[in-house]
Amino acid sequence: MSDELILYGFGVNDRSGKVRWLAHELGLPLDDRRIGLGEHRQAPYSDLNPYGMVPAVQWRGHTLIESTAICTFVAEQFPASGLVVAPGEPARAAYLQWCALFAETLESRLVENLLAGYEMLPPAFLETTKGSLERRLPVMVQRLPTSGFLVADRFTLADLEAAYSLRLAVRAGHVEMEAVQGYLRPLMERPAAKAAAFFSSIE
Numbered sequence: 001m002s003d004e005l006i007l008y009g010f011g012v013n014d015r016s017g018k019v020r021w022l023a024h025e026l027g028l029p030l031d032d033r034r035i036g037l038g039e040h041r042q043a044p045y046s047d048l049n050p051y052g053m054v055p056a057v058q059w060r061g062h063t064l065i066e067s068t069a070i071c072t073f074v075a076e077q078f079p080a081s082g083l084v085v086a087p088g089e090p091a092r093a094a095y096l097q098w099c100a101l102f103a104e105t106l107e108s109r110l111v112e113n114l115l116a117g118y119e120m121l122p123p124a125f126l127e128t129t130k131g132s133l134e135r136r137l138p139v140m141v142q143r144l145p146t147s148g149f150l151v152a153d154r155f156t157l158a159d160l161e162a163a164y165s166l167r168l169a170v171r172a173g174h175v176e177m178e179a180v181q182g183y184l185r186p187l188m189e190r191p192a193a194k195a196a197a198f199f200s201s202i203e
């Protein structure tokens with residue numbers, strides 16, 4: 001069976017970027033397919049993701065949607081990579097907490113805030129996301145390590161999820177790079193992140 005991962009995304013900045021970075025970390029052959037704006041809501045793409053969003057992935061006979069679920073499922077097939085903190089590992093609870101903080105609590109609000117700032121969403125989104133981000137981002141920044149990784153003394157999907165939100169937060173000016181660079185710069189230097197152009201919007 002081919003291990004090629006077919007990835008559908010708009011470009012390098014949308015959530016397909018998380019999967020692209022992961023594929024490079026794992027050395028998976030990648031077929032990177034770009035979807036034009038509008039195509040994501042129509043067949044044939046909507047046959048892959050009926051919710052009309054990117055990313056979608058075809059891999060090992062599976063059609064996968066939802067970036068965090070995709071990354072977890074793919075990484076779990078490579079336990080030796082250590083990208084997932086497995087049940088039974090001491091850092092499991094902290095790993096799940098960081099993943100949820102970024103992927104559930106912060107990510108959507110950051111995306112909506114940024115898109116509203118570019119007038120790609122109605123201005124109301126600026127108002128509804130502002131208070132939440134202003135309260136929570138400083139707490140997250142204060143709890144970030146100043147070097148190394150979030151958990152388990154190794155790079156995990158929690159760091160990849162964190163990087164996506166931090167990149168958005170720095171890009172939008174919510175977080176100063178100086179405040180997070182001890183943690184973020186080493187992630188930006190990872191060859192797989194560079195190959196995926198994951199940080200190109202803030203480099």
Ligand SMILES: N[C@@H](CCC(=O)N[C@@H](CS)C(=O)NCC(=O)O)C(=O)O
Pocket residue numbers: 013014015016040052053054055065066067068
């Ligand atoms: N929770 C989903 C969110 C997917 C999502 O909202 N993708 C955006 C791009 S980053 C999108 O496709 N937006 C187009 C639209 O909503 O019409 C995931 O992580 O995959």
